[in-house]
Amino acid sequence: MKNLLYIGNKLSGHGLNKTSIETLGAFLEQEGYQVFFFSSKKNQIVRLLDMCFAVVSKSRKVEFVIIDTYSTSSFWYAFVTSQLCRFFRLPYVPILRGGNLPQRLKASPRLSKMVFKYAYQNVVPSYYLLEAFRKAGFENLIFIPNTIEMGNYPFKQRDELRPKLLWVRAFATIYNPKMAVDVLYELQKKYPEAELCMVGPDKDGSMKTTQSYAEEKDVSVHFTGRLSKEEWILLSSDYDIFINTTHFDNTPVSVMEAMALGFPVVTTNVGGIPFLLNDNEDALLVKDNDVKGMVRAVEDLITQSEISQRITNNARKKAESWDWEVVKEQWMSLLQ
Numbered sequence: 251m252k253n254l255l256y257i258g259n260k261l262s263g264h265g266l267n268k269t270s271i272e273t274l275g276a277f278l279e280q281e282g283y284q285v286f287f288f289s290s291k292k293n294q295i296v297r298l299l300d301m302c303f304a305v306v307s308k309s310r311k312v313e314f315v316i317i318d319t320y321s322t323s324s325f326w327y328a329f330v331t332s333q334l335c336r337f338f339r340l341p342y343v344p345i346l347r348g349g350n351l352p353q354r355l356k357a358s359p360r361l362s363k364m365v366f367k368y369a370y371q372n373v374v375p376s377y378y379l380l381e382a383f384r385k386a387g388f389e390n391l392i393f394i395p396n397t398i399e400m401g402n403y404p405f406k407q408r409d410e411l412r413p414k415l416l417w418v419r420a421f422a423t424i425y426n427p428k429m430a431v432d433v434l435y436e437l438q439k440k441y442p443e444a445e446l447c448m449v450g451p452d453k454d455g456s457m458k459t460t461q462s463y464a465e466e467k468d469v470s471v472h473f474t475g476r477l478s479k480e481e482w483i484l485l486s487s488d489y490d491i492f493i494n495t496t497h498f499d500n501t502p503v504s505v506m507e508a509m510a511l512g513f514p515v516v517t518t519n520v521g522g523i524p525f526l527l528n529d530n531e532d533a534l535l536v537k538d539n540d541v542k543g544m545v546r547a548v549e550d551l552i553t554q555s556e557i558s559q560r561i562t563n564n565a566r567k568k569a570e571s572w573d574w575e576v577v578k579e580q581w582m583s584l585l586q
Contacts, residue, residue: 252312261290281582322350325348341344343584352505355386369380374391376395376412378521401568403483405512405566430448431464436545445470447472
């Protein structure tokens with residue numbers, strides 16, 4: 251079985267959520283691959299140097315390099331390591347994860363070409379990015395969705411929904427956590443018993459900002475901080491509706507997980523979301539930062555059980571297509 255080098259942000263040891271380097275990487279190890287992971291260094295410069303060292307030191311030991319590729323500052327990890335791979339003639343596989351990568355293609359066309367044109371294949375986990383990259387002229391693209399292990403997500407049938415909202419994401423401005431507070435504030439005007447639980451680590455200081463904002467609005471929000479996947483899945487059984495408030499997105503795994511757990515999902519209709527979900531079929535979609543629209547959607551779920559039942563059943567069926575046992579065949583074929 252092949253040896254792989256996986257380049258990404260392996261930062262759960264520093265209090266951040268696990269990313270695909272730890273989830274997909276673990277799946278690949280289960281299939282018998284030996285995977286070298288870089289990097290877990292907290293400082294960004296040190297992390298980049300560690301990644302570069304990995305490419306150099308492992309260049310004769312691995313057959314493929316997998317690179318988690320984002321659109322903002324982490325794009326530079328992909329750029330530098332991919333060029334090192336080219337120098338050592340190592341086949342590398344960027345996984346296109348940044349929801350704002352289409353803007354990166356426009357802002358940095360030459361640098362983007364240097365990364366993506368010479369890749370062995372670009373793995374695209376969303377039809378949103380697949381369409382954007384095709385329009386930009388790239389052909390070495392393969393669609394492989396993000397994956398979850400369905401056995402870890404017990405489906406809960408929620409027959410009568412309560413106004414108990416769950417939000418799971420890292421606290422960052424791009425994910426618009428303050429919108430969740432506004433939704434709770436408006437919802438409590440009609441449902442004083444409404445609750446909101448926000449799960450996730452602080453990424454850019456937004457947690458403190460959101461906590462202060464909740465105090466200003468005089469609403470009580472349960473902030474758990476970072477939880478393990480097992481912990482938040484256990485906690486999730488106490489809540490009935492999952493909300494996603496992000497400004498930009500690609501294929502958010504937390505939304506996929508919520509669908510697998512039986513949550514009706516209400517989300518902003520941004521980035522890759524309309525390519526992942528169908529409005530009124532497997533989720534309810536509202537405009538970016540549309541607080542009133544999200545409140546109306548939540549009320550519709552509470553008052554019209556036929557909507558929530560249709561959405562949750564369809565969402566669970568869709569989630570089953572993301573199970574590792576289904577998706578792994580595509581990865582096995584690619585890495586052969």
